[in-house]
Amino acid sequence: MIKITIDGIEVQTDREITILEAAKQVGIEIPTLCTFKNLSPSGSCRMCLVEIERLSRPQTACTVKITDGMVVRTNSEAIMRARKAVLEFLLINHPLDCPVCDKAGECILQDLSAKYGAAAGRFKEGKRTNPVSFEDPVIVRDMQRCILCTRCVRTCDDLQGAFAISVINRGSHSLIEPFSGGRFDCEYCGNCLSACPVGAITSKLHRHTYRPWYIERQVETICGHCGVGCTLTLQMRENTIIRVIPDFEKGLNSGMLCVMGRFGYDYTEHEERLRSPLIRKDGELVPVSWEEAVEFTAWRLKELVKKYGGGAVAGIASGRCTNEDNYMLQKLIRYVLGSNNIDSAARLFYRPAVSYLERMFGQGITANLIPGIANSDGVFVAGGDPTTINPVLGIAVRSVWKKGGKVFVVGKSGGLRSNIKHELNHAEGAGALVLTWILAKVYEKKNFISENSIIDKKLSALKVPDMDMLVRVGVSPEALQYTADELVRLKNPVVIIGPETVLYGNGSKNLFLLGALNYVLNGRLFVLMDEPNTQGCLDMGCSPGVLVGGRPVELETFGHKMENTAGMKTPEGTGLNLFEMINGANSGSIKAMFVMGENPVFNIPDKKKVESALQKLEFLAVSDIFLTETASLADVVFPASAWSEKDGTYTNLERRLQRLRKGTMSSRGRADWKILADICKALGMKESYTDVKSVWDEISRISSVHSGVRYESLIGRGGIWPYGGEPLRGIEGDFEVEGLEDMPELPGFAQSGRVILKEDKSLIHSSSLSRYSPALMGVASEPLLMINPVTAQSLGLSDNERVVITSDKGTAVAILRADRGMPEGVAALSNTFKDNGFRSIVGYTIDPTLKSLNITDRVVTIERAKQL
Amino acid sequence: MPQVTTERLKILRGKIYELMELYPSYQAALLPSFFVAEEIFGFISPEAIGEISNVTGVPAAEIRGVASFYAMYKTKPMGRHIIQLCTNVSCMIEGAYDLVEYLKEKYGLTPGGTTPDGRFSLVIMECIGACGTAPAMILDTDSYENLTKDRLDTLLESYK
Structure with a gap:
């Protein structure tokens, strides 16, 4: 026990803390500038000087640790003089341009100067001058105002x-x-x-447009860009978002945000937002009233169901919409129209991956906490870059490295490049080879005795490639040996699975290898999720095989429960998945479709095929915030409200339920659940819902996973998995692995002049939504083709050149960017920009085991674009 | 000024790998690798910093911070020959500023600047420890004392 006295108040602690922390415990405020939450002490601003008895000079409270019997004074006259002097020093070069500074009003330097500062400085020399840098699209750097506290550098x-x-x-x-x-x-x-305590680094988005005291309202909400679900605060004035700021006290991100969360909020104000419902009349989409659009939709759906039966209707849900929205869509499709044909873009990666892993290990296997990653001593990443798909999760991975843990990345290391010791960047298509070798070595070294005979049997059946094969796909023996040796030593490992494991190559085998590796290592699994509520979308039953709560349709008991508690009769048979719906629309068995917040034309490969399938539908209704490629084909378009305009709940990739709160009070659209509830009502639904809470109440009554979870209790750690209800226990029984006993094939290397194309997930963009954000478009305004510099050279192309990429399925134009992280003969293109998306120029097949998307037709030619 | 070419970057890379063997940490190899970069490119060019960063794994921004901290590294392009002229007290008294003025007149050379033909760069030094024989300068790696305008003139003629 350490006892010290601060300003005559006795403080007792059992830990060695700094004087600053001790003072805070008893409510004594010591002014600081360079100290910041979560950062290690620096002691550079000298603002926190205190007197310590028996020490001749003042000491910095932020760096000096307390010792027993210490007597500290924070408010003596000498200290007041010292603070005044420090401020005088800090203001020597500070321009004192508070009237034109955005920070004024929440500037620590300003506050301290007002409280302690000298009215005038004694320095007669001129101030240091530095030009202000406006070169960046989102950040302004004014080094005149900088006080060199290095909070930004340390952050x-x-x-x-x-x-x-x-x-x-x-x-x-x-x-x-x-x-x-x-x-x-x-x-x-x-x-x-x-982190900047003064106005040296400020946001360009709201420069000179506000004062901190202009903020009329602020709400704590959840970011709507990726599957991490960061807590952030929206500050508003007159119904527009003035800015997004982090909340250091709440949420799983402890104050960290990424470019999308912090700057990408302005898409909600885009001029192309849909303003009123549209109905196609004489081939043109024309604005109509809400009543007309709802009645028209209900009438068309009713008519088509009557004519062709419920099975002719399908719904596509969205991971960008809330749980309540998704619940209401599946209610419309399943219980009002009588069809199990409901699926979502989760089918493109997340749903097959997670359900396969849950089949191996039981429901909730991926429900691990993101902040917990930082406590791990080693992270194994395969199939995607967490720093770009889920940036804040990526930060957690980097923090493992920072604390001395090991990071291993199979494939392109990307944003984790400086955190790994050896690259395991293999030739395209050789991922399974590398994973098999690592798993086999770890399994052998661990001397692992499995309790799961199914997995055990499969592990022994694996054919392990020899080192020669691995060297031929570009992986060094040293790197492999290092990875296997270090993995075995880990005490608390984490395995992160990205989309590439399923999108290219043998999905079930890749997932089995990673799942088994995690099992052998006794680690925690994370599956990257690029939309904020993909998991919730599945939990709400927006998948043909499962009902609300993730119960399989085949489980009859649950069907009975639905009937008993909600009077809802589940249609029979397993419905069609996303791809079968597209095929169904093409062949004419699907006649009507409701697409909510999703853009299948752009996000499912083979644009031409999807487009022509949707055109064949007799009725297509879309609710979205923009007139997307899909919405422009629709018969009815409903303007939905955007992320900042509605209440609801999101389920993130750790299956944490979090509340989304309405910021902007007026919206150009309506919440999707409201639109859908109106349609249901028009079709004869008995229930009526007053607000989003009443929808949630119904969900928590029906879903056995969410049973008893109250809407109000979803704050803080309230929504962490498992919720009130009970998860499904591990499903006993075997699972299928495609080509388990086959030796993974050596990939066919591309012929000269041809390159294999992959999808590039840019940090700046979140699928096609971010193309409507001026801020994000300012940072990355054009599609980029990332390519290995050697390959680019062999094609006679150089950096920053405009190139045309041609595949069997289409063409795209992009700017070439040499990237050493790409393996030779491989290029990557993002799926963000209109008319130049990756997925529009590739084809696809369906993985037989996972029923997931497998991207094909990836061989392309790249040529210099003709001069305009 | 030597052009940045892949060959030159390759030479730099090889030298840094050698240097890294000599030091306990990669950070410690930074300072000597700056000299290598100066030797190859005439100054620590952004491309060279990029290469040092790639090899050592030290972030480029941090390398730039280190390089700019020390006054004697060349962080911008310099002439073929570097005149480091002292203007501290003794040299000043003995007329160092007249020499600065003369260099400006004859070669258009200003402190911190380079002649248009890239022949000379002028760096003003603090004391170089030659007060007894002031004014003094260091030209490239040679030191010259008791300078006068005439002597400076003849000396510089021999540096083409």
């Missing part, structure tokens, strides 16, 4: 792990700059600007 290095900025020069010439000296060219997470 960038220690928390974000991007190492983009540094202190340049020395002494009074010091300033903070990125490598280029101009543009940041970094991850644009903007965490440096929430």
Whole structure:
């Protein structure tokens, strides 16, 4: 027990903490500038000077640890003089331009100067001048205002792990700059600007448009860009979002945000937002009233069901919509129209991956907590870059490295490049080879005795490739040996699975290998999720085989429960999945479709096929916030409300239920659940819902997973898995692995002049939604083709050139960008930009075991674009 | 100024790998690798920093911070020959500023600048420890003392 006295108040602690922390415990405030939440102490601003008895000089409270019997004074006259002097020093070069500074009103330097500062400085020399950098689309850097507390640099290095900025020069010439000296060219997470105590690094988005005291309202909500579900605060004035700021006290992200969350909120204000419902009349979509659109939709659906039966109707749900929206869509399709044909874009990766892993290990196997990753001593990543798909989860992976843990990445290391010791970047198509070798070695070294005979039997059946094969696919024996040796030593490992494991190659085998590796290592599984509520979409029964709560349709008891509790009769038979719906529409067995918040034309490969299938439908209704490629084919379009305009719940990739709160009070559209409930009502549904809470109440009554979870209780840790209800126990029985005993084939190397195309997941963009965000478009405005520099050279192409990519399925135009992380003969294109999306120019097949998307027709030619 | 070519970057890479063997940590190899970069490119070019970062794994922004911290590294392009002229107290008294003025007149050379033909760069030094024989300068790696305008003139003629 350590006892100290601060300003005559006795403080007792059992830990060695700093004087600053001890003072805080008893409510004594010591002014600080360079100390910041989650950052290690630096002691550079000298603002927190305190007197310690028997020490001749004042000491910095933020760095000095307490010792027993210490007597500290924080408010003596000498200390007041010292604070005044420190501020005088800090203001020597500060321009004192508070009237035009965005930070004024919440600036710590301003507050402290008002409280302690000298009215005038004694320095007669001129102030240091540095030009203001406006070179970046979202961040303004004004180094005149900088007080060199290095909070931004420490945030960038220690928390974000991007190492983009540094202190340049020395002494009074010091300033903070990125490598280029101009543009940041970094991850644009903007965490440096929430760390800046003054106005040196500020957001360009709302520059000179607000004052902190102009904020009329603020709400705590969940980011709507990816599957992490970061907590953030929306600040509003007159119904528009002025800015997004992080909340350091709440949420799983402890104050960290990524570029999409912090800057990508402005799509809600895009001028192309749909403003009123549209109905196709004489081939043109024309604005109509809400009543007309709802009645027309109900009438058409009723008519088509009468004519062709419920099985002719299908629904596509969305991971961008809330649980309540998705629940209501499946209610419409299943219980009002009588069809089990409901699926979502989760089918494209997340749903097959998670359900396969749950088949192996039981429901909830992927429900692990993201902040817990930081406590791990090793992370194994395969199939995608967590720092771009789920950036804040990626930060957690980097923090493992920061603490001395090991990070292993199979494939392109991307944003984790500086966190790994050896690259395991294999030739395209050789992932299963590498994974098999690693798994077999770890299994052998661990001397693992499995309790699961099914997995055990499959593990022994694996054919292990020899080192020669692995060297031929470009992996070094040293790297492999290192990975196997270190993996075995891990005490608390994490395995992260990305979309590439399923999208290319043998999905079930890749998933089995990773699942088994996690099982042998006794680790925690995470599956990357690129939309905020893909998991919730599945939990709400938006998948042909499962009902609300993830219960299989075949389980009759659950069907009875639905009938007894809600009077809803589940239709018979397993419905069609996403691909079967497209085929059904093509062949004419599907006549009507309701698409909610999804853009299948752009997101399912083979654009031409999907487009022509949807055109053959007798009736297509779409609810969305923009007139997407899909919506422009529709017979009825409903304007939905965007993420910031509605209440509801999201389920993130750790299966944590979180509340989305309405920020903007007026919306151009209506919440999807409301639109759907109106249609259901028009079709004869008995229940009526007053608000989103009443929808949730029904869900928690029906779903055995969510049973008893109250809407109000979903705050803080309230929504962590398992919720009130009971998860399904592990499903006993065998599962299928395609080609388990086959030796993975050596990939066929591309012929000269031809390149294999992959999907690039950019950090800046979240699928096609972010193309409507001016801020994100400002950072990355054009489609990029990432390609290995050697391959680019062999094609006679150079960096920043405009190129045309041609496949059997179509063409796209992009700017070539040399990227050493790409294996030779491989290029990557994003699926974001209109008319130039990756998925529009490739084809697909269905994985026989997973029933998931397997992308084909990836061989392309790349040529220099003709001059315009 | 030597052009940045893949060959030159390759030479730099090889040298850094050698240097990394000599030091306990990669960070420690930074300072000597700056000299190598100067030797190859005439100054620590952004491309060179990129290469050092790739090889050592030290972030590029941090390398730039280190390089800019020390005054004697060349962080911008310099002439073929570097005149490091002292203007501290003794040299100043003995007329170092006249020499600065003369260099400006004859070669158009300003402190911190480079002649248009890329022949000379002028760096103003603090004391170089030659107060007894002031004014003094270091030209590339040679030191010259008791300078006068005439002597400077003849000396510089021999550096083409």
